[in-house]
Amino acid sequence: MALNHGRGDARYSRDVELNPIFSREPVTVPRYAMPEGPMEPDTAYQLVHDELMLDGNARLNLATFVTTWADPNALRLMAECADKNMIDKDEYPQTAELELRCVHMLARLWHAEDPRHVIGCSTTGSSEAAMLAGLALKRRWQQRRRAEGKPADRPNLVMGANVQICWEKFAEYFEVEPRYVPLEGDRYHLTAETALPHCDENTIGVVAVLGSTFDGSYEPVADIARALDELQERTGLDVPVHVDGASGAMIAPFLDPELEWDFRVRRVASINTSGHKYGLVMPGVGWALWRDAEALPDDLVFHVNYLGGDMPTFALNFSRPGAQVVAQYYTFLRLGMEGYRRVQQTCRDVATGLAARIADLGPFELLTDGSQAPVFAFRVKDGVGEYSVFDVSAALRERGWLVPAYTFPKDREDLAVLRIVVRNGFGHDLADLLLEDLRRVLDRLERQQGPQRSAEDAGGFAHGAETRNPQRAGRH
Numbered sequence: 001m002a003l004n005h006g007r008g009d010a011r012y013s014r015d016v017e018l019n020p021i022f023s024r025e026p027v028t029v030p031r032y033a034m035p036e037g038p039m040e041p042d043t044a045y046q047l048v049h050d051e052l053m054l055d056g057n058a059r060l061n062l063a064t065f066v067t068t069w070a071d072p073n074a075l076r077l078m079a080e081c082a083d084k085n086m087i088d089k090d091e092y093p094q095t096a097e098l099e100l101r102c103v104h105m106l107a108r109l110w111h112a113e114d115p116r117h118v119i120g121c122s123t124t125g126s127s128e129a130a131m132l133a134g135l136a137l138k139r140r141w142q143q144r145r146r147a148e149g150k151p152a153d154r155p156n157l158v159m160g161a162n163v164q165i166c167w168e169k170f171a172e173y174f175e176v177e178p179r180y181v182p183l184e185g186d187r188y189h190l191t192a193e194t195a196l197p198h199c200d201e202n203t204i205g206v207v208a209v210l211g212s213t214f215d216g217s218y219e220p221v222a223d224i225a226r227a228l229d230e231l232q233e234r235t236g237l238d239v240p241v242h243v244d245g246a247s248g249a250m251i252a253p254f255l256d257p258e259l260e261w262d263f264r265v266r267r268v269a270s271i272n273t274s275g276h277k278y279g280l281v282m283p284g285v286g287w288a289l290w291r292d293a294e295a296l297p298d299d300l301v302f303h304v305n306y307l308g309g310d311m312p313t314f315a316l317n318f319s320r321p322g323a324q325v326v327a328q329y330y331t332f333l334r335l336g337m338e339g340y341r342r343v344q345q346t347c348r349d350v351a352t353g354l355a356a357r358i359a360d361l362g363p364f365e366l367l368t369d370g371s372q373a374p375v376f377a378f379r380v381k382d383g384v385g386e387y388s389v390f391d392v393s394a395a396l397r398e399r400g401w402l403v404p405a406y407t408f409p410k411d412r413e414d415l416a417v418l419r420i421v422v423r424n425g426f427g428h429d430l431a432d433l434l435l436e437d438l439r440r441v442l443d444r445l446e447r448q449q450g451p452q453r454s455a456e457d458a459g460g461f462a463h464g465a466e467t468r469n470p471q472r473a474g475r476h
């Protein structure tokens with residue numbers, strides 16, 4: 001949060017200094033106030049450039065799911081499209097056309113019955129997509145309730161306690177009661193049996209996650225849908241499913257084509273994904289798709305003038321950069337089905353290989369092995385008393401690796417894990433280096449008397465899975 005940042009420390013009152021060697025004259029500029037006058041562009045560039053050098057090396061960041069490598073042509077297109085505003089459909093009709101093509105490609109990828117009937121849009125990421133999908137569920141439920149002459153003022157949404165923070169935000173911002181299904185024992189995500197008892201006539205939908213943020217596991221979408229089919233037969237309650245496929249919706253279609261989690265499952269009303277995760281585009285793009293017009297109430301859709309015609313839009317923002325959408329189209333075109341399959345298979349091979357070798361080290365136990373989303377979580381075995389996962393994370397950080405350690409949500413807060421997200425660009429060679437460093441670090445940690453660090457010392461870099469400063473204790 002930027003609001004009060006820095007006030008407490010000495011830097012707040014000190015100006016920013018520029019290395020005099022780069023400047024035409026030595027300059028200092030206020031840190032938190034706009035300078036009085038302009039400066040040479042080269043000087044300003046050097047100042048910003050040097051300061052950003054202190055950011056971490058994105059390639060060593062094994063915490064984030066978000067793309068940190070793109071090919072030079074994608075970057076070139078993005079630079080060429082820096083001026084394109086997604087909302088100006090009049091001005092940039094071709095960018096709008098490319099967005100539409102991406103939606104159709106995703107509709108086919110996710111097995112829509114009739115891709116031409118699918119409604120979809122680009123967003124700034126899965127979080128915005130989740131807000132839109134959640135709003136559609138809420139509005140549909142309200143309309144149905146009102147038509148039945150029943151109260152529509154107490155909507156709830158059923159999801160696992162492992163959902164990403166965006167769903168907590170949705171519930172908070174749009175006043176929907178979040179029903180988090182607790183984790184239990186070694187069940188780390190939502191299942192059909194656990195979801196069902198939380199559903200009632202006020203349930204607007206069930207969120208199933210394909211690629212849980214906490215451990216990369218897929219939730220059993222088809223099982224959950226089947227249980228809800230039975231619920232409908234038994235009680236008449238018709239509860240739709242939204243699939244949060246932020247990572248998994250761009251992995252399963254290529255690596256697990258037999259797995260039915262998408263529009264093949266009748267009850268799945270909508271799906272989101274992050275174009276900037278396994279969609280392989282730099283940060284700033286997500287996608288939301290609805291099965292058909294019925295799944296997206298028309299009164300949520302606004303209409304803008306488009307070359308004298310009518311262009312429906314559903315978005316939280318008005319203006320938004322178009323470059324990422326162009327880059328998404330480029331990446332679809334450039335890789336095709338086979339290219340995506342190879343990239344994702346490599347990620348999965350690296351993840352499963354690294355997970356197996358980490359398990360072989362001895363002191364760790366895997367929760368997941370990287371064979372669903374190429375993400376795995378592991379813990380320190382019971383009986384290892386010299387160090388904690390937080391010690392391991394801190395020690396790896398000394399070598400530049402960002403491997404987050406965090407505790408699990410409610411009812412498994414005792415469970416502290418490390419998590420590694422394998423992305424395109426983290427290949428077998430880097431995995432070897434990480435393993436070597438991990439071995440070296442363990443040699444040292446094994447000589448400790450006991451854990452030196454705990455959850456309180458963990459950095460807030462678990463990307464949606466951290467339990468640091470949770471809004472509600474134990475839930476994040």
Ligand SMILES: *Cc1c(COP(=O)(O)O)cnc(C)c1O
Nearest residue numbers: 125126127164166213244246274
């Ligand atoms: C990353 C993630 C989100 C949030 O996506 P953004 O694109 O970062 O907004 C939501 N759900 C899941 C499962 C995620 O992994």
